[in-house]
Amino acid sequence: MLLIASQASAQTPAPQRTLPAVEVRSGGAAVPPDVGGFGDVPAAELPLSVQVLPAAKLQAAGVRTLADITRMDASTSDAYNSAGYWDFLSVRGFTLDNRYNYRREGLPISAETSIALDNKERIELLKGTSGIQAGTSAPGGLVNYVVKRPTNRPLRAARLETGERGSLLGAVDLGGRFGEADRFGYRLNLAHENLRPLLRNADGSRSLASLAMDWRLGPDTVIDAEVEWSRRSQPSQPGFSLLGATLPAPVDPRTNLNNQPWSQPVVFGGVTGSVRLEQALGSQWRWTAQAGTQRLQTDDRVAFPFGPNYAADHTSYAPNGDYDLYDYRSEGERRTLGALRLAVHGKVDTGLLRHDIGFGVLRSTTRERYNRQAFNYVGTGNVGTQTPFPADPSLTGENTNRDEETTELFAHDQVRWQAWRFWVGGRHTKLQRSSVRTDGTQPVAYQQSLTTPWLAVSRAIGPALVYASAGKGVESRVVPNLPAYGAAAGQPLPALQSRQLELGVRGGDEAFNWGLAWFNIVRPAVTDTGATVQFDGDARHRGLEAQAQSLAGPWRLEASAMLLDAQRGGSTLNPLVNGLKPVNVPSHTLRATAAYRVPSQPGLEVETRLVHEGTRAVLPDNSVMLPAWTRLDASASYRMKSAGAAMTWRLGIDNLTDRRYWRESPLQFGHVYLYPGAPRTVRLSLDVAL
Secondary structure, three states: OOOOOOOHHHOOOOOOOOOOOOOOOOOOOOOOOHHHOOOOOOHHHOOOEEEEEEHHHHHHOOOOOHHHHHHOOOOEEEOOOOOOOOOOEEEOOEEOOOOOOEEEOOEEOOOOOOOOOOOEEEEEEEEOOOOOOOOOOOOOEEEEEEEOOOOOOOEEEEEEEEEHHHOEEEEEEEEEEEOHHHOEEEEEEEEEEEEOOOOOOOOEEEEEEEEEEEEEEEOOEEEEEEEEEEEEEEOOOOOEOOEOOEOOOOOOOOOOOOOOOOOOOEEEEEEEEEEEEEEEEOOOEEEEEEEEEEEEEEEEEEEEEEOOOOOOOOOOEOOOOEEEEEEEEEEEEEEEEEEEEEEEEEEEEEOOEEEEEEEEEEEEEEEEEOOOEEEEEEEEEEOOOOOOOOOOOOOOEOOEEEEEEEEEEEEEEEEEEOOEEEEEEEEEEEEEEEEEEOOOOOOEEEEEEEEEEEEEEEEEEOOEEEEEEEEEEEEEEEOOOOHHHHHHOOOEEEEEEEEEEEEEEEEEOOOEEEEEEEEEEEEEEEEEOOOOEEEEEEEEEEEEEEEEEEEEOOEEEEEEEEEEEEEEEOOOOOHHHOOOOOEOOOOEEEEEEEEEEOOOOOOEEEEEEEEEEOOEEOOOOOOOEEOOEEEEEEEEEEEEEEOOEEEEEEEEEEOOOOOOOEEEOOEEOOEEOEEEOOOOEEEEEEEEEO
16 A cells, blocks of 8 residues: 555546547546557457556555555466565466566566555556567566656645554655646655564665656647656565475464574665657557666575475475575676657548557667675574574675567557457567676577467447457566576576467446456466476466456445466476466455445445455475465545545555465475465555645
């Protein structure tokens, strides 16, 4: 809940101009999502699955990080989410790639950092393959962050929030216009938070400063520019693990194995910005030029537990709870990204057909620079004790510097004929990648060109839309940079393609809307043994998603669910996994919300939220399964006016019953990890808007 308060009334329609204006509504249904890749087409009309989560909705749900949206959408789930580290998100059972599956203002960024939400107007989530929207990305989906833009009316808002153990957030949100005929607009967001979670040994802080401005040169020309600086410093939380081949009872979720006297915080710093010129070319066409840059610096440090060397199997902790502890440090990591996109969109009538056409080019570059790193054994610990060990920060390991240049040519056409729409598009991607160890050895370079087509058809039947789509996606993998992988450590792997079919139907209005989608995704599988990474067969995820929202008098009801049949197939390295469930993928998920506005007390609303996830496989052979779990959250909000200011009080309680459960079971670097669900957490906030 790190979003600064802003009221929808502050975003009034812009003066009439040729360039299309985007209307932002609290429900998000009318927002044309950038992540969809089809210009001004609203999410409800797209022949694919897109979820738009506006700031007001995120704030009401208590969303503090990207990982928290898993409480709102059943298609999403956790995937190695550790406190104090960057977020991982799973969509339709596939973990998104933090290097390729994230966008900001529609331009590619790295999500290997902490991304603040205070200055974000909305989060857009595309589900499924994204070959038409992105050059390279994992097949689960695509996330786009949209920055808050200048308001047409003066906005003066502040936020104060506190939580258990004295966490304290203060933030301000200022917006408006100035100059002759209000040609110039601004939006300033400032935030600082002292982080004191219930998780032990994890206190930290974070700060954000951002500024967005626009300049209306005329009725047909607008320039937008924005920049943000952020810093987060907080120790991270290593995962627990199996005890031998046994799933232990859920541990105290406040326990942090990163509790050595020499443990240091992970520090994320970054400066990110973009500029965009939008020019109308008559009444039917417009041209957009957009450039963005991202500069990140990270100090990655943790006391890292791993399966003990004395055990025959290093994929988990020993049956008695022993683990080997390593002093891991990779300081001064630098990631620099740049992107330039040129695009043209327009409409053409050819007889009975109307074409909505878009085409353009996206050029992006990535530079990753590292220093030598430490990954040194310091002793054998145990989950039941807190034994201090001497630090060993010796820089004994080489790291891997990586460069990448990508050029993407894209085009799409939406053909309208009566109640039918036919969609066709494609993206041609040229990749140039190289890597070299920090000591100058093991240089690797390669080039690859790929084309990802996409086809769809949709038809309006009364108030409903029925659609079918088929497309491909391209993804890229890098071998983990650990000594166990030998000469291949840190090297990029050739890109490969996944494919998807989707059938869907949706309909309704603001009072009641609903949707149903069936999908089938086939992705080439990668087997990571902890010493080698190889392509081996495929993973098939077939599922059914459903969602519904209803507004009836004082009631607001929302629900979404996903049934997922995920299986491995075609493995030759380990044929025994064929037909089995992949690890850390829930069999089904459910999200439900019921909110009630109390008629006898205007301004008061109470809300309950249910989060349920089905069983997950912990091991590839499915011999150990994580039980299904259910969590209940509750909140209350009270809106009032005092001295001309609109005030909103919110009280939220996550995990109301303080249930203990294993939330997820990721398999990383050939090792099984277990993360517990967070304990009962209370937060209180006040938003003030003048």
